[in-house]
Amino acid sequence: MTTVTATTVTLTIDGKPVTVPAGALLIEAAKRAGIEVPSFCYYPGLALQGACRMCLVSIEKMPKLQTACTTVASNGMVVHTENDEVAN
Secondary structure (H helix, E strand, O other): OOOOOOOEEEEEEOOEEEEEEOOOEHHHHHHHOOOOOOOOOOOOOOOOOOOOOOOEEEEOOOOOOEEOOOOEOOOOOEEEOOOHHHHO
16 A cells, blocks of 8 residues: 655635645745735744734634644645734
8 A cells, every 4th residue: 555645735715725844834935925924933944933923814714713834734724814803
């Protein structure tokens, strides 16, 4: 039996489809799509914190806002960085 591991995932951020390497964080996927997600505690290569909460995003079918700097992108995910829920 052969196991196939996906090397990329495709998701939608603010209506834009984006394909990123498997394991990429939402903040990285957004940047790849040209969407700036504000953050203070995130820096590539350092331990993930999710402490400042500046990078909160809304993900469809998720009950509450998630931090883009600690959430791994997955296939079919629909993310909103600018809506009423995120703004409040």
